[in-house]
Amino acid sequence: AAATPAAAPAPATAAPKPSAPPPLSGRLLLMDDEEAIQRLASRLIKRLGLDVEVCSNGQQALVKYKAAMEAGTPFDIVMVDLNIPGGMGGRETIGPLLQLDPKAKVLVSSGATGDIEPDELTQMGFAGAMPKPYDIATLTRVFKSVLESRK
Numbered sequence: 001a002a003a004t005p006a007a008a009p010a011p012a013t014a015a016p017k018p019s020a021p022p023p024l025s026g027r028l029l030l031m032d033d034e035e036a037i038q039r040l041a042s043r044l045i046k047r048l049g050l051d052v053e054v055c056s057n058g059q060q061a062l063v064k065y066k067a068a069m070e071a072g073t074p075f076d077i078v079m080v081d082l083n084i085p086g087g088m089g090g091r092e093t094i095g096p097l098l099q100l101d102p103k104a105k106v107l108v109s110s111g112a113t114g115d116i117e118p119d120e121l122t123q124m125g126f127a128g129a130m131p132k133p134y135d136i137a138t139l140t141r142v143f144k145s146v147l148e149s150r151k
Contacts, residue, residue: 022049024143026076027068030054031061031093032109033084041079041134048140050077058088062096069101077146079130082110094125105146 028050032038038054045052053068053075055061061080068074078097080090090108097104108121111132121129127146130138 022047023140024049024147026143026147027051027053027073028077028079028143029061029064029068029075031056031058031078031080031084031090033057033081033087037081037132044134044136044139045143047136048143050143056087057084058090058093058096061093062100065097065104066100074101075104077105077107077143079107079109082108082116090126091124098125105149107142107146 028045030038030041030045030052032041032054033056038056042052042054053064055064058080061078065075065078080093082090084090090106090110094106094108097106105127106125107128107130108116108126109130109132110116116129118129127149128142130142
């Protein structure tokens with residue numbers, strides 16, 4: 001009688017290919033009054049490797065920023081909406097934020113950044129601008145530039 005051939009060993013499960021590491025690391029505070037923008041921007045920012053916290057206005061941003069500093073986990077970048085109807089927007093937040101931390105890296109985010117000159121942004125204390133709508137390439141480039149300037 002012929003011997004039955006031994007069963008071939010089961011193929012080893014291929015290890016999943018390691019995905020590329022996120023291009024950035026750090027912490028970001030996002031201030032925007034629109035929940036949809038908070039959700040979308042948070043997803044994009046997390047994909048880049050940054051931890052993100054959100055808030056809806058300048059008062060909340062100042063509280064969160066101060067708490068993070070006191071906890072020893074400061075934010076590397078703060079991105080604020082320039083205009084918050086009925087609330088404290090980026091224009092009103094930048095001064096008190098820089099009083100809390102003169103080294104804070106604050107980006108202004110707005111669909112209306114064309115309404116404000118780059119020189120005016122610098123004079124107000126902003127480290128740069130992030131136009132809406134957001135795209136991953138611009139987020140990466142601007143965040144990388146801000147993070148490198150902090151070193």
